[in-house]
Amino acid sequence: MLSRDQGSPFRDAWTGMGSLMPVEGALIIADEQDAGFVVLHLGWGMGDGMELYKLYIAPSFRGRGIGRQVVDMVAEWARDNRRTSIMLEADPRSWGFWTAYFHDVSGVELAGLNFVWTL
Structure with missing residues (x-):
């Protein structure tokens, strides 16, 4: 999965975009293969909030719990780094995943396809 061996599992993903907005990302590894990626916008315009910009499995x-583990790690990382909220815009194709994930999670508001999770 995401390795913590080198400190934070999230590293700069797009240096070109980083000049506009701080971006962190990680490659997701499962069974010694590239299984997906996650990209975070850290300068998202909600004070100490952030955006889970991309999650691809x-x-x-899929269907092995990898996406859920990655979102759990993102939330843990956000809390450890004093982020107060995570925003994401759900792609309609991933709506089932997000509604299932947030079903029992407190502090989540929904506006259209946008979820705002207050940590």
Whole structure:
């Protein structure tokens, strides 16, 4: 999965975009293969909030709980780094994943396809 061996599992993903907005990202590894990626916008315009900008799990790795583990790690990282909220815009194709994930999570508001999770 995401390795913590080198400190934070999230590293700069797009240096070109980093000049406009701080961005962190990580490659997701499962069974010693690239299973997906996650990208975070850290300068998202809500004070100490952040945006889970992209979460992609390759089709052959879906349904194994990897996405849920990654979102759990993002939330843990956000709390450890004093982020107060996580915003994400759900792609309609991933709506089932997000509604299932947030079903029992407190502090989540929904506006259209946007979720705002107050940590």
